Amino acid sequence: MTGLLVEVGRRLAERWLSVLVLPGLLLVAALSTGLLLGQGDALSARRLADAATDMARRLQADGSATVLLTGLAALLGAGAAGLAAQGLGRLVRAVWLGDWPQWATPARSRLSQRRSRQWQNHQAGLEEAAAAGRDPSGFARRRNRISLAPPVRPTWMGDRLAGADVRVFAEYRLDLAACWPRLWLVLPEDVREELRTASGALDAAAVLAGWAVLYAFAGVVWWPASLVAVAVYATGRYRARIAAATFADLIESTVDLYGGALCTALGLAAAETPLTPELGAAVTSRCRKGA
The missing domain is CATH 1.20.5 (Single alpha-helices involved in coiled-coils or other helix-helix interfaces)
Incomplete structure (x- = not known):
């Protein structure tokens, strides 16, 4: 058990470092550069070197405790930026998929x-x-x-995923929203993993767009960060469109290949029976339970 806990802790630390801290340190570096140079000399390498050297000297003069606290503050700031990017990523995903608020x-x-x-x-x-x-x-x-x-x-991405529900119902009379939890339980583990990977790719693209939002804010103090924000957002959106299309295709393919297995598991058809509109309507009625 001790070995297991150590391994879990190590993996969590690695994930925290790679997902939150390292990208966050780049953002902290961009903000620090902006604070040192300002907007007028945003691309002055000489001034940056002079300012960084002067700051390092002042930190050393204040003692090792100050250096340690500064490094700790940078790590905490990077971690906070990573959490903020993930939160913004959820908002970006909702916007991309058309899940907009009431207002x-x-x-x-x-x-x-x-x-x-x-x-x-x-x-x-x-x-x-x-x-x-x-x-x-x-x-x-x-x-x-x-x-x-x-x-x-x-939005295109919203319709790409919603279209899977529409196309499945048109083909099989299967209400995917009601039947998906049951279908998930009869899927082989490798198929579940493929679906998780596709969904995770969409989440990762949204988080990348969340970083773009943070870099856009950093552009207030250092204008080159705005260019980074545009490039990062464009990359995230491009990846998200691919991920959304892949995820929707996998959802439809899952129903095509394993819809019959769901009918069998529910006792509505014999094994190896393909999914038909009649069976799909029966599965939908069973899963909705009159709702």
Whole structure:
């Protein structure tokens, strides 16, 4: 037990160091550089070297205790920045997925309706082209760039994930929100791990965007930090779009491959029976329990 606790403690320390402290130290360094140089001489390497040398001398003159406390303060500041980035990441993820607060309902509705109109226009063009014997693939590509299902969210990522629910219900009459906890219990561990990895990639991208927000604040005292914020946010958003698409595809694939196993586990079908709309409706009714 002692060895286990030591190993757990070591892993937690490593994670704390890599996830919170090291990225936070970069932010602390950016803030410190801004405080030393100001906005006017933001890129002056000579002034930075002189200011850093002068600060080091003053710290040494104050004694080793001051040096130790300064280092401890930097570590604590880096850890606090890491926690702040994770908290901001949750907010960024909610914005990306369209889970906006009540006061943002008007903006959410307008954006959702705009996306829906664009989607419907491309869908109508697709149907007209197909009826006239023309190639509808151009309309299909433009429609799918908006969403794979009729949009209900104000953002692409929100509709990409919500579209999985819509497409699964349209294909199998399976209410994914009600049935997912039961489906999760019948999945093999390697499939669960794939889903965790995809969801974790989306979370990590959101945390990266949270760091971008902090660097944007750092730009108040050191303008180059604003450029870093733009680059970091663009990277996080790009990764998030890939992660959202991957996660949605994995969700649909999970239902395609293991929906029949859920029917079997619930006693609604024999083993190896594929999921059908009739079975999907029966599973939905069982999982909803009349709600």
